[in-house]
Amino acid sequence: MDAVLEVVVNGERARTRARTLAELLIELGYGDAKVATARNGDFVPLRKRDTVELSGGDTIEIVSPRQGG
Amino acid sequence: MMTDTMINTKPGAVRPAAARDGLAVYGTELASRLFLGTAQYPSPQMLEHAVKAAGAGVVTVSVRREGARDKGGQRFWDLIAGLGVRVLPNTAGCRTVREAIATAEMARELFDTDWVKLEVIANDDTLQPDLFGLVEAAGILVREGFKVFPYTTEDLGAAERLLAAGCELLMPWGAPIGTGRGLANPYALRTLRNYFPGVPLVVDAGMGAPSHAAQAMEMGFDAVLLNTAVAKAGDPVAMAEAFGAAIRAGRTAFLAGIMEVRDMAAPSTPVAGTPFFDLK
Numbered sequence: 001m002d003a004v005l006e007v008v009v010n011g012e013r014a015r016t017r018a019r020t021l022a023e024l025l026i027e028l029g030y031g032d033a034k035v036a037t038a039r040n041g042d043f044v045p046l047r048k049r050d051t052v053e054l055s056g057g058d059t060i061e062i063v064s065p066r067q068g069g
Numbered sequence: 070m071m072t073d074t075m076i077n078t079k080p081g082a083v084r085p086a087a088a089r090d091g092l093a094v095y096g097t098e099l100a101s102r103l104f105l106g107t108a109q110y111p112s113p114q115m116l117e118h119a120v121k122a123a124g125a126g127v128v129t130v131s132v133r134r135e136g137a138r139d140k141g142g143q144r145f146w147d148l149i150a151g152l153g154v155r156v157l158p159n160t161a162g163c164r165t166v167r168e169a170i171a172t173a174e175m176a177r178e179l180f181d182t183d184w185v186k187l188e189v190i191a192n193d194d195t196l197q198p199d200l201f202g203l204v205e206a207a208g209i210l211v212r213e214g215f216k217v218f219p220y221t222t223e224d225l226g227a228a229e230r231l232l233a234a235g236c237e238l239l240m241p242w243g244a245p246i247g248t249g250r251g252l253a254n255p256y257a258l259r260t261l262r263n264y265f266p267g268v269p270l271v272v273d274a275g276m277g278a279p280s281h282a283a284q285a286m287e288m289g290f291d292a293v294l295l296n297t298a299v300a301k302a303g304d305p306v307a308m309a310e311a312f313g314a315a316i317r318a319g320r321t322a323f324l325a326g327i328m329e330v331r332d333m334a335a336p337s338t339p340v341a342g343t344p345f346f347d348l349k
Contacts, residue, residue: 010134029137034146036132036175041167043174061134061171064142065149065179067116068131068159069106069246069274069296 008059022050024060035064090324092126092291094238094269095184095216097155101126102286103316104157104271105309106296113148115305120152123309127155129186129294131162132176146179157218159186164199166206173210185210186218186240186273196246200227204234211235220273223257225264232268239268240294243285244275247297251281255288262289279308279315286319287327 004015009028018024021037021044037044038061044052054060092099105125110116120128130149135142149156158176163169166189173185189206191199198221207217217236221227228239241261244250252258253275262270269292272285276295285293293316302308340346 010136030135033135033137033140034143034179035135036178038171038175041171043171043178045174045178061175063132063175063179064135065146066131066133066142067106067108067110067145068129068161069108 005054005056005058007054007057010060010062016054019053020050021052021054021060024054025049025062028062030062033064035062037062090320092269094218099126099155099292100124101313101316102292102320103282103313104129104273104292104294105299106294107149108296109300110305113145116300117148117152118306119299119309120154122306123299123313125154125309125313126292127157127294128152129157129159129296130176130180131159132172132179142179155184156180156182157184157186158182159220160188162190163188164190166202166209169202169206170209170213173206173215174213177215183214184216184218186220188220197242198222200224203227204230207231207236208234218271223254223261225261228261228265232265237269238271238291239265240271240273242274243272243281243293246274248275249277249298250275251277252284255284258285258290259288276312279311282312283315283319283322286316287322289323292316 004017006013006015016024016027018027021039037049039052040059092102101124103123103125104127105120105123106129107116158180160169160172163172169187169189176185177183187207189199189202191197203219203221204227207219210217211234218238218240219231219236220240221231223241231239241258244253270290271292271294272290273294276282276298282293299305299309299312
């Protein structure tokens with residue numbers, strides 16, 4: 001049984017059994033949403049999400065296109 | 070008299086150079102000298118109509134946190150993709166070099182463009198650029214292959230450092246973001262314009278009325294970037310059209326050559342032949 005990790009996603013605490021960033025996105029329900037990601041302040045490209053392993057305390061950003069000036 | 074701002078279309082006819090007056094940035098010819106922000110509109114439909122009414126050549130966008138179920142990002146992306154204009158993602162809200170770099174990288178993946186409007190903000194009250202962080206971030210992003218549009222001040226030293234870092238254009242502020250004050254320091258902006266005659270300069274932020282944008286263009290700036298003045302107008306679509314017209318008018322006036330200011334009056338009506346002239 002996979003360990004439960006506590007991480008912070010978009011500023012909010014979350015508990016997850018996901019091992020990678022790709023698994024976390026699926027677990028949280030993002031599916032194939034048009035999002036970009038960062039872990040602990042560094043950009044994680046789409047192609048690397050399934051190789052980036054999560055650690056307890058990681059801070060994850062999940063962003064999408066928005067209005068801007 | 071023919072000048073280099075006029076071209077012959079057929080014998081005996083000339084038309085203003087404005088008719089063929091394109092702006093190239095990073096090798097891309099833009100259809101318009103108006104860069105329009107996409108935030109704060111009353112509705113997505115209003116935004117779409119405003120972009121079209123303005124004839125904007127570039128629209129600015131951002132990246133923000135997405136909830137798992139809101140799908141707002143996809144909807145916004147579909148709207149922007151349908152506009153058929155160049156997209157310029159920003160790093161608005163970033164306060165450190167590290168935040169700006171990561172935000173730019175996320176934006177590049179989401180919007181599939183290497184263009185980035187680089188903002189590194191120094192102060193919450195003025196939203197003025199952190200010039201030290203800006204120069205540092207610009208150098209890193211240029212090395213990563215970005216085409217950087219730096220949001221800066223009129224500071225000549227910072228401008229030189231940004232160009233040395235690989236920026237091919239500069240975006241000095243008109244006034245602090247969202248203030249609507251127009252050109253707060255026209256003297257410094259004119260100095261910047263004169264100091265870098267060959268560098269594309271886009272006045273970014275602080276516009277309130279179309280006359281502010283026209284003033285920037287009359288001074289020889291290459292384009293204007295604005296958002297709030299259109300989005301928060303009573304009628305954003307009409308205001309977008311007004312800014313588009315003002316920017317075209319200002320550009321045409323600059324090319325036409327604006328007269329020198331004089332201290333003394335000079336009659337425009339011929340003095341010779343004035344009735345009763347010899348009765349004094």
